[in-house]
Amino acid sequence: MSGADLRSARGASSTAAGAARIASVASDVARGRARRGRRRRAVIGLLAAAVLVVFVLTLMVGRTFYGPGEVLGVVLGQDVPGASFTVGRLRLPRAVLAIAAGLCFGLGGVTFQTMLRNPLASPDIIGISSGASAAAAFAIVTLSLDDAQVSAFAIAAGLAVAVLVYLLSKKGGVAGTRLVLVGIGVAAMLDSLTAYVLSGAAQWDLQEALRWLTGSLNGTSWPQVVPVLVALVVLTPVLLSRSRDLSVTQLGDDTASALGVRVDRTRLVVILAAVGLISFATAACGPIAFVAFLSGPIAARIIGPHGSLLVPSALVGALLVLVADVVGQFALGTRFPVGVVTGVLGAPYLIYLIVRTNRAGGSL
Amino acid sequence: MTTDHSLVARRLTLGYGDRVVVDDLDLAVPPGRITAIVGANACGKSTLLRSMSRLLRPRAGQVVLDGAEVHRTPARQLARTLGLLPQSPVAPEGITVADLVGRGRHPHQGLLSRWSSADDLAVAEALEATETTGLADRSVDELSGGQRQRVWIAMALAQQTDVLLLDEPTTFLDVSHQVEVLDLLTDLNRSRGTTVVMVLHDLNLAARYADHLVALADGRVHAAGTPHEVLTEDCVRAVFGLDSRVVDDPTTGAPMMLPLGRHHVVGEGPVRRESSSESTP
Numbered sequence: 001m002s003g004a005d006l007r008s009a010r011g012a013s014s015t016a017a018g019a020a021r022i023a024s025v026a027s028d029v030a031r032g033r034a035r036r037g038r039r040r041r042a043v044i045g046l047l048a049a050a051v052l053v054v055f056v057l058t059l060m061v062g063r064t065f066y067g068p069g070e071v072l073g074v075v076l077g078q079d080v081p082g083a084s085f086t087v088g089r090l091r092l093p094r095a096v097l098a099i100a101a102g103l104c105f106g107l108g109g110v111t112f113q114t115m116l117r118n119p120l121a122s123p124d125i126i127g128i129s130s131g132a133s134a135a136a137a138f139a140i141v142t143l144s145l146d147d148a149q150v151s152a153f154a155i156a157a158g159l160a161v162a163v164l165v166y167l168l169s170k171k172g173g174v175a176g177t178r179l180v181l182v183g184i185g186v187a188a189m190l191d192s193l194t195a196y197v198l199s200g201a202a203q204w205d206l207q208e209a210l211r212w213l214t215g216s217l218n219g220t221s222w223p224q225v226v227p228v229l230v231a232l233v234v235l236t237p238v239l240l241s242r243s244r245d246l247s248v249t250q251l252g253d254d255t256a257s258a259l260g261v262r263v264d265r266t267r268l269v270v271i272l273a274a275v276g277l278i279s280f281a282t283a284a285c286g287p288i289a290f291v292a293f294l295s296g297p298i299a300a301r302i303i304g305p306h307g308s309l310l311v312p313s314a315l316v317g318a319l320l321v322l323v324a325d326v327v328g329q330f331a332l333g334t335r336f337p338v339g340v341v342t343g344v345l346g347a348p349y350l351i352y353l354i355v356r357t358n359r360a361g362g363s364l
Numbered sequence: 365m366t367t368d369h370s371l372v373a374r375r376l377t378l379g380y381g382d383r384v385v386v387d388d389l390d391l392a393v394p395p396g397r398i399t400a401i402v403g404a405n406a407c408g409k410s411t412l413l414r415s416m417s418r419l420l421r422p423r424a425g426q427v428v429l430d431g432a433e434v435h436r437t438p439a440r441q442l443a444r445t446l447g448l449l450p451q452s453p454v455a456p457e458g459i460t461v462a463d464l465v466g467r468g469r470h471p472h473q474g475l476l477s478r479w480s481s482a483d484d485l486a487v488a489e490a491l492e493a494t495e496t497t498g499l500a501d502r503s504v505d506e507l508s509g510g511q512r513q514r515v516w517i518a519m520a521l522a523q524q525t526d527v528l529l530l531d532e533p534t535t536f537l538d539v540s541h542q543v544e545v546l547d548l549l550t551d552l553n554r555s556r557g558t559t560v561v562m563v564l565h566d567l568n569l570a571a572r573y574a575d576h577l578v579a580l581a582d583g584r585v586h587a588a589g590t591p592h593e594v595l596t597e598d599c600v601r602a603v604f605g606l607d608s609r610v611v612d613d614p615t616t617g618a619p620m621m622l623p624l625g626r627h628h629v630v631g632e633g634p635v636r637r638e639s640s641s642e643s644t645p
Contacts, residue, residue, distance in 0.1 A: 025497050026481070026488035032462055032501065033479065117454065247456075248470050254450035257419050259523065260443030260471035305458035305503075 036306045043303050047315035051099060054322045058095045059087055061330070094220040097285055098321045098338070100228040101217075102295075104281035106317020107239060109292025110299065110309050111274035114246055115267060118180060120353055122293040123158075123278045126183025129287035130190035131161030132279040136286075137194050137212040141201040151227045151283040158279035161186060162271060214339030215288030217325050224284045231280035235273045236314075242270050243308040289339040290346020291320050297349070320345075368395040369445060369527050369559060371416065375425035378408065378415050378583075385411045386583040388425070393527075393576075398553050398560045400574035402567055404604050408583040409563040410451060413531050416561070417448035429527070443471035447525035451532050453516055455504040461515050462500040465490055468522030490521035494548060510541030517548065528552070530562040534569070542566070546573045571595045572618040579603045595619040 059071045066074075066083045073080045074087040109122045123129050135157030139145045145153065165186055169179035191213070198209045210216050239246075245266045249256040253263050278292065298320075299313035324341040371393040378386035386408040393399050401409050414420040416427050418434045427434045434442055447468075455464060468490065469483045491497040494514040499507065504515060513533065520528060533549070534542040546569060552558045564570040570577060571591035578588045579595075581603045587594045596619075600608045606623055613620040 022485070022488050022492055025492055026484040029462055029466075029487050029491070029500065030481065030484040033466075033484070117456075244470070244473070248467055250454070250456040251464075251467060252450065252452070252454040254414070254419055254448070255453045257439065258417055258443060258448035258450065259467065260440035262439050300458075305456060305460070306463055 051318050059091050093222050093225050094217050097220045097225045098325050099318045101281040101285050102318030102321035103314045104277040105291040106295035106314040108274040108278035110296030110313035113296045120180045124292045127161050127187035128158050129282050130187040132158040132282035133212050133287045134190045134194040136283045137197045147223050154283035155279040158275045162275050210337045211286040215286035216337030228280050228284045235276050238273045243310050289343035291317050294346050372428045377424040378411050395559050396557045397575040399576040400570035401563045401578045402570050403580035407580045410531050413529050417529050440471045446527045447520045447523040448529045449520045459504050465518045465522050468519040486522045490518040494518040527559040532563050567621045572616050591619050
């Protein structure tokens with residue numbers, strides 16, 4: 001429609017014709033929104049179904065195969081010879097932790113990326129996972145603390161690193177490339193600290209070292225899993241209740257404030273919750289490489305730019321960890337810890353983003 | 365809908381860090397009219413606008429909307445009466461026009477309340493008023509500068525506030541789009557009685573479109589009133605440090621400022637000296 005037509009339409013907007021036109025546009029708007037909503041729900045449903053299917057498969061498949069009936073029996077608490085130990089003690093906690101940690105990393109990662117408006121500003125790139133990991137390694141190897149104390153230690157370190165990176169990068173605008181670069185530096189320092197702690201503990205084997213450097217689910221038992229589940233139950237509702245405010249802050253701090261969002265408070269609450277999720281998960285299974293970094297962008301690619309990415313990216317995180325763990329265990333001849341597999345997936349994307357950032361002159 | 369909102373700044377002092385930008389400023393925004401704020405770079409125009417919309421807490425003094433201090437009003441409640449379009453808002457990558465305009469409904473939606481048909485209607489009206497209905501499903505990244513600015517204004521319109529503050533809404537637009545945006549704001553003011561306050565760079569467009577013109581210099585109001593009262597040669601000299609001629613715009617009757625630079629002015633300055641040297645043998 002030409003500009004002249006539109007202008008005449010607008011001139012008549014006080015008339016019935018104008019009102020009818022606005023009503024028809026409104027119903028178009030409503031239809032578009034309903035269509036996007038349906039698509040969004042369908043994608044979320046598919047992701048959840050995929051997580052469930054892979055979860056059940058990982059319980060069934062292994063050195064010994066157990067049928068769905070036996071697996072269900074174990075999950076329901078029946079005593080199935082053989083399966084009760086293999087599935088109930090080995091596979092089930094491992095698969096549950098894979099899902100829980102994936103959810104934590106997916107949620108925490110996309111929260112940071114959205115809040116700081118930068119896909120590189122994910123907690124595993126800017127040092128928060130590294131801080132939690134170094135603290136957990138130190139707490140276990142050097143201080144010999146129990147699981148709850150390790151989690152507390154990891155959280156304190158995660159928060160301390162978040163504050164440190166914030167303060168070091170405050171000068172140049174926090175959302176900028178400066179924060180990412182400062183964070184990468186801090187992460188490198190903390191990773192070497194982890195390596196130092198591990199090198200001082202001769203009785204710890206290579207598998208354990210790999211857990212704190214790249215993340216691993218090997219030897220998962222229930223006491224490790226419980227704190228992560230508690231963190232999810234407590235912190236996920238906090239994040240979800242802020243999800244709409246979070247998507248409005250993407251429009252810039254001034255615009256978000258003008259739309260009635262209390263930007264500072266939202267940022268504080270959301271970052272505390274995200275650091276909590278990341279740190280609890282890291283304390284249990286190490287900083288599974290790049291899951292926090294990858295989940296948000298993958299979810300955005302699948303679901304499109306409409307609405308909050310929190311739930312889709314949490315599910316993508318869970319799926320990534322589950323699938324990567326299966327691949328690491330069975331597909332490659334030797335058994336690799338999950339973080340090695342996700343690292344192989346994540347590194348090319350990181351390179352792609354950095355190349356693109358340079359091309360765009362530093363803005364993402 | 366009551367549109368007569370009083371927006372007043374009283375003895376307002378604003379600053380960043382050690383720097384005082386606005387100093388003991390008094391300003392009353394006439395309700396239901398278009399106010400334009402003009403002034404040299406860094407004179408505190410944007411700072412004043414940010415403070416009026418609660419983004420910047422005053423060092424001293426207050427901003428009062430309908431008798432209530434804006435910095436004590438809950439953010440969401442204020443955002444239903446007073447909207448602000450900042451100078452450089454950020455569009456998330458890939459967001460569609462309809463989605464962006466829909467974000468303007470944020471202050472009208474509660475924590476749990478779902479999107480309503482009133483929200484759809486507000487978005488539709490905003491799209492129609494800004495002639496962006498045809499762009500609704502396009503991605504904001506793909507739009508031209510003029511289209512994008514209209515979309516941002518549509519978002520601010522969807523907020524359905526009776527007072528709308530805009531920080532340089534015409535920056536980076538070519539002249540036809542500048543006029544288009546200002547016409548749109550005038551339509552809005554005439555049809556809904558929206559109180560518009562905008563910071564503008566172009567003095568002549570400000571004088572043409574504003575009912576009330578405010579000239580700021582060094583963080584204070586140098587002059588405020590109708591364009592004819594404010595836009596004078598003395599005022600331009602005091603505010604911008606520029607010699608000028610002010611004449612009536614033959615097309616609108618509004619005052620129009622013609623800068624006198626050091627070159628090209630016929631009948632005065634260097635040009636006359638050149639021609640007089642020619643006439644002397």
